[in-house]
Amino acid sequence: MRTKRKFHVILLVAMDAVTAAFAWSLFFAYRKLFIETDIYGKIDIVIDKNFYLGLIYIPVFWVFLYFLAGNYKDVWRKSRIKELSKTFSISIIGVVLLFFTLLLDDVVGNYQAYYRTTVTLFLLHYVITVSLRVFFATYIIKQLRKRILGFNTLVIGNNDRTLNLVDELNNKTNAQGFLIKGYVSVDNINKNEHKLNNTLTFLGNYSQLQTIINQYQIEEVIIGIESNNHKELNIITDLLEDENVILRIIPDTYDLRSGSVKLDNVVGTALIEINQDVMPQWQKLIKRILDVFISLVVLIGLSPLFLLVALGVKLSSPGTILFKQIRIGYKGKPFYILKFRSMYTNAEQDGPALSSTTDNRRTKFGVFIRKYRFDEIPQFYNVLIGEMSLVGPRPERKFFIDQIIKVAPHYKHLQRVKPGITSWGMVKYGYAENIDEMVERLQFDILYIENRSIAIDFRIIIYTFLIIIQGRGK
Numbered sequence: 001m002r003t004k005r006k007f008h009v010i011l012l013v014a015m016d017a018v019t020a021a022f023a024w025s026l027f028f029a030y031r032k033l034f035i036e037t038d039i040y041g042k043i044d045i046v047i048d049k050n051f052y053l054g055l056i057y058i059p060v061f062w063v064f065l066y067f068l069a070g071n072y073k074d075v076w077r078k079s080r081i082k083e084l085s086k087t088f089s090i091s092i093i094g095v096v097l098l099f100f101t102l103l104l105d106d107v108v109g110n111y112q113a114y115y116r117t118t119v120t121l122f123l124l125h126y127v128i129t130v131s132l133r134v135f136f137a138t139y140i141i142k143q144l145r146k147r148i149l150g151f152n153t154l155v156i157g158n159n160d161r162t163l164n165l166v167d168e169l170n171n172k173t174n175a176q177g178f179l180i181k182g183y184v185s186v187d188n189i190n191k192n193e194h195k196l197n198n199t200l201t202f203l204g205n206y207s208q209l210q211t212i213i214n215q216y217q218i219e220e221v222i223i224g225i226e227s228n229n230h231k232e233l234n235i236i237t238d239l240l241e242d243e244n245v246i247l248r249i250i251p252d253t254y255d256l257r258s259g260s261v262k263l264d265n266v267v268g269t270a271l272i273e274i275n276q277d278v279m280p281q282w283q284k285l286i287k288r289i290l291d292v293f294i295s296l297v298v299l300i301g302l303s304p305l306f307l308l309v310a311l312g313v314k315l316s317s318p319g320t321i322l323f324k325q326i327r328i329g330y331k332g333k334p335f336y337i338l339k340f341r342s343m344y345t346n347a348e349q350d351g352p353a354l355s356s357t358t359d360n361r362r363t364k365f366g367v368f369i370r371k372y373r374f375d376e377i378p379q380f381y382n383v384l385i386g387e388m389s390l391v392g393p394r395p396e397r398k399f400f401i402d403q404i405i406k407v408a409p410h411y412k413h414l415q416r417v418k419p420g421i422t423s424w425g426m427v428k429y430g431y432a433e434n435i436d437e438m439v440e441r442l443q444f445d446i447l448y449i450e451n452r453s454i455a456i457d458f459r460i461i462i463y464t465f466l467i468i469i470q471g472r473g474k
Contacts, residue, residue, distance in 0.1 A: 004149065008075045008140070015132050016066055017059035023125040024058045025051075030120055035113050058098075062125075065094050070281035076149060076177065078137035087133055091126040144177035152217050155183040156206055156236060157224025157250075158194040165224060165250055166199055181216045184209065186225055186232055209239050222271065223249045234410065237274065241412040242331065247274040283454050287389065290457075295384040302377070309340050309374050316365035319345035322378055327395035330418045335387045337395060338378035342366030352399045356433040373468050379421050391457040392420025393445040400438065408439045413446055422464040424448035424456075 028051055066072065069090050099118050143149040153169075155162060162183070169178045182201035185194060194202065203212050212218065221240060225232050233249070240247060248271040279287070299306075310321045323341040326334050347361040355362070355370075362370065369375045382388040388395070393414040396404070404411045425444040432438040448456065 001149070001152075005076060009072050012072060012075050012133075012136060013063055015136060016063050016071075016129065019129045019132055020059040020062040020125065021055050023121075023128045024054050026124050027117075027121050028054065030124075031117060035117060061098070062094060062129075065090060065097075068282035068285055073281060075136075076140055076144070076151070078133075078140055080134050080137045080141075083133045083137050084130060087130045088126060091122055091129065095122045095125065147177075147179065150177040150179035151219040151246075153178040153180045153220040153222060154203070154209075154212065154216070154218045155180060155196070155200065155222050155224055156186060156209075158183060158185050158187075158196050159224060160195060161250055162224030163195045163199065165222070166196065178220060178222075181218065182212075184212060186236075206236060206239070209236070210243065213240075213243050213245060218243075218245055221245050221247050223247065238409045238412060241416070248272060249274065278450065279452050286454055287457065288386075290454075291383050291389050294390060295380040298377070298380045299384065305374070306377065309369060309377070312365045312369070313340050313342075316363040317344050326397065327419070328398055328401055328415070329387055329395050330415060332415050334398070335382070335395075337388075338381055340369055340375045340378060342370050342375045352397060354400070354433050354438075355431065376421055383421065387418070389418040389420045391422060391448075391460050392418050393423050393448070394426060395419035396438070400435065403435050404438055404442070407435065408442055410446065411439075411442060413449060414442070417449055417452070422460060424460055427460055427463045427467070 069086065071086070071090075095118060098121065099114075103114070103117055103121075140149065155166060166180065166183075169176065169180065180200060182203040183194075183196045184203050184206050186206050196202075203216075209221075213221075223233065223236060237247065250271065313321045319341055321341060323339045323343075324336045325339075327337045329335045342363065343355075343359075343361045343366055344363060353361075366375070379388060383390060401411065423445055424447060425441040428444045429437070429441040432441050448460075
């Protein structure tokens with residue numbers, strides 16, 4: 001299945017490149033026949049260097065634009081209606097960009113020619129591209145309904161609602177590509193008493209989810225318990241936090257009335273998708289570009305400040321200038337976080353401890369740089385090499401994470417994104433001095449993850465800057 005999926009991604013990219021080149025060729029001919037003749041009279045179409053350059057760069061431009069929009073993220077989950085609307089909006093953006101970069105300098109007889117060229121380019125590109133995209137989506141949908149393609153699916157639950165759902169999903173007429181491998185239970189009832197026992201293969205208890213997912217290469221997990229059973233849902237979602245699967249829940253009447261259920265397919269089964277990736281692909285790319293750009297600006301532009309801080313650290317007490325410590329980052333991967341040393345050497349000889357406003361382990365100069373957060377400046381190097389981001393939950397040590405998870409198992413949600421130099425939790429709450437405060441700050445970081453965007457990142461950066469100039473660090 002993975003090989004087929006990669007092939008279809010390559011095929012879709014090739015189709016987009018070919019349609020872009022074909023549309024540009026027709027547009028080139030249109031300009032020669034209808035736009036330039038208004039100025040120069042009747043002319044012959046001459047294939048020049050610009051035409052060949054367009055055949056190279058224009059397809060690359062469109063493919064890159066579609067990549068930013070996330071069109072190649074999952075080519076087996078295409079909707080024909082969405083293809084029509086999404087291609088329409090991307091085509092408008094792309095044509096506007098091409099107009100201002102390539103077409104605005106064209107010599108024209110009158111300004112109406114600009115409108116004609118822009119509309120013509122849009123129509124040519126959109127109609128040709130969307131035609132092939134709808135054809136591709138139709139082909140994939142047929143393959144899914146025939147079960148030639150599909151997503152390995154696991155069902156959690158064994159009640160009547162789950163049984164009815166499985167019957168609907170197995171209906172050949174409305175098949176949506178779910179290849180159900182079996183089910184797991186959420187109780188300790190004997191498997192012979194399970195509602196699904198005669199329909200699906202029993203794979204075990206939900207406590208074995210991670211092992212089952214790896215064994216059967218599960219891509220979709222459908223949770224068949226009531227959506228208001230928050231305790232069980234939280235346990236299951238926490239267990240699946242690190243798994244690369246799509247979670248769906250069978251909705252109840254409240255979910256339907258509250259508008260939580262969104263249908264991608266008119267004939268499809270009503271399911272709530274737990275979307276753990278709210279930031280679009282293009283925003284992720286911009287976020288990374290900003291991380292690299294701002295980090296370079298800070299590391300180069302503020303280098304004189306670094307030297308002054310480094311000198312202050314060296315003169316304040318014996319020891320190294322930089323302090324590095326293992327923290328837990330994206331997807332639970334450990335890394336060394338860098339800081340200017342603000343404490344005396346061997347400050348944790350009695351074991352790991354959190355800092356506080358009355359912490360006597362800090363040097364006098366350390367109190368100053370922590371107040372204005374100058375001690376965090378070396379972390380821009382962590383951002384530059386991709387271990388951290390400018391904005392994201394603050395990374396913690398495993399020692400404290402283990403304690404937090406005992407109280408708040410949902411802490412693992414924070415590892416879905418890269419840790420940051422600053423965060424919503426830092427802005428709203430500041431540094432935590434104990435586990436209870438870390439748990440309290442956690443709610444703000446989860447709120448950020450569930451709503452993250454470039455706009456929110458900018459707001460957090462602005463508020464962080466205000467905290468720095470006001471000296472409200474500790």
